[in-house]
Amino acid sequence: MKILLGITGGIAAYKACELARMLVRGGHQVRACITDAGSRFITPLTLATLTGEPCFGANPEYHEWRPNPKVEHVDLAKWADLIAVVPATADIMGKTANGLADDLLSTVLLAARGQVLWAPAMNHAMWKHPSVQKNLATLRGYGHAVVDPAVGFLAEGESGIGRLAELEDIFEAIQIAVSPKIPAFTGKRVLVTAGPTREDLDPVRTLTNRSSGTMGLEIARAFRYAGAEVHLVIGGDLRVPWGLEATRVRSAQDMLEACEKMWSAMDGLVAAAAVADQRPEHYAVEKVKKSEGPENLVLVRTPDVLATLASEKRSGQWVVGFAAESENHVANAQAKLVKKGLDAILVNDISQGKGFGNQGNSLTPVTSKGASAVMGPLPKDRLAQAVVHWLGDYFGG
Ligand SMILES: Cc1cc2nc3c(=O)[nH]c(=O)nc-3n(C[C@H](O)[C@H](O)[C@H](O)COP(=O)(O)O)c2cc1C
Structure with missing residues (x-):
C-alpha cells in the first residue's frame, strides 16, 4: 500500500x-x-x-x-x-x-x-x-x-x-x-481463544502443555486485519498486539467463564486454545512440601470450552474448532465436528513435532462437506491469513 x-x-x-x-x-x-x-x-x-x-x-x-x-x-x-x-x-x-x-x-x-x-x-x-x-x-x-x-x-x-x-x-x-477487508467479517464480532491453559497443583506448580498461543493470536490478528472486531481470550504469556481486546486467563474454567460472558454478543468463535483436558482434583493453598507430596496425582476433567460454547450457539452464530491430530487426521476431525456441533474444524498435523510453538505449520479445513485442500506449510501469520480468507469464502457463501 x-x-x-x-x-x-x-x-x-x-x-x-x-x-x-x-x-x-x-x-x-x-x-x-x-x-x-x-x-x-x-x-x-x-x-x-x-x-x-x-x-x-x-x-x-x-x-x-x-x-x-x-x-x-x-x-x-x-x-x-x-x-x-x-x-x-x-x-x-x-x-x-x-x-x-x-x-x-x-x-x-x-x-x-x-x-x-x-x-x-x-x-x-x-x-x-x-x-x-x-x-x-x-x-x-x-x-x-x-x-x-x-x-x-x-x-x-x-x-x-x-x-x-x-x-x-x-x-x-x-x-x-x-489491510484488505473481507466482507463476511467486516464489522462482525469474533471471539478467538488462544494459548495453553494452566491447571495449578499449588501456588508454584502447574499442569500445562506446550502450546505457545501463536496460532490463535495470529488468527485473531488476521480477523482484525479483515475488518472484524476481535476479542481474544488467551492463556500463556504472549504479548497481545495493538488493536485486540483481550482477556487473560489461566485455567480451563477461567477460559470458559470469560468466553461465556461475551459469547452471546459475538457472531463467531474460533477456538484455537490448547485447553487442558484434566486438572488436579485438589488444589493445595500452601506449597506442598517434598515430604508431603502425593505419590499419585488424581486428575479430574475440566469443562469442554468448545463443546459448551457450541451447545449454546444461537442462530446465525458460527463455531470453528481446532484439532491437533497425530494420526487419521480427517476421520478424527469429522468425528469431533459432529460430536461437538461445529461448523468447521482446522486440523493441525502434530506428527513429527509439527504444530506446537513452531513458526511454520499446516492446516486442513474440514466441514460437513469433507476436507478442503491443505493450507501450508506457511509461517503462522500467513497461515492465519489464509485460514481467515478460507473462512470468509466459506461463511460468505
Ligand atoms: C527540543 C524540543 C523538543 C520538542 N518536543 C516536542 C514533542 O515531543 N511534542 C510536541 O508536541 N512538541 C514538541 N516540541 C515543540 C514543537 O517542536 C513545536 O510545537 C513546533 O512548532 C512543532 O512544529 P510542527 O508541528 O510543524 O512539526 C519540541 C520542541 C523542542 C525545541
Missing part, C-alpha cells in the same frame, strides 16, 4: 526512521513528508535514503515548499492510501483539527482522501491539556485513527504519559488500517 509518513517536530522523530524501514520491509511504498521543525531533529536525506523516494516538505535549499510545477499537496494527498503522522506534535494535531494549513504536511492532511493515523508524542502536561484532548477528540470524530502514547520515561527527564507508542504497535495499527 502507499503510505505517506508525516514527521513533525518532536524528539521522537528519530524513531520515524525505524518505522519507515519497517514499513518498507513490510512491502509498502513509503514517502516521507517532514515539517520544518521535524527536519531540525532528523534529516530529509535519512528519510529519502530509507524510503527510496524523495522526502517531501522541508528542504534545506528551498525551505518548506519545493518549486514544483505540480500541485504537490493535492498529488500527495491523492497518492496516499494512508497518512500516518509519527510522531505527531500538539501543533500539527491542533492545526488539522481546526482546518489550518500553513505548510506542506498540514495542507496535505486537509486534502487527504484516504485514512489518517496519528501517533502523538509529547510532554505529559501537554498531552493532558484540555485543548490537546479536544483536538484529538475532533480528529477521532473525523474517523482518524489514534495510537495513544505510552506511559514511561520522557525525553525531558520526567515520567508520565506522552512517550511515542511502541513502533510495533504503530506498525500494527497501520497494517490494520490498510
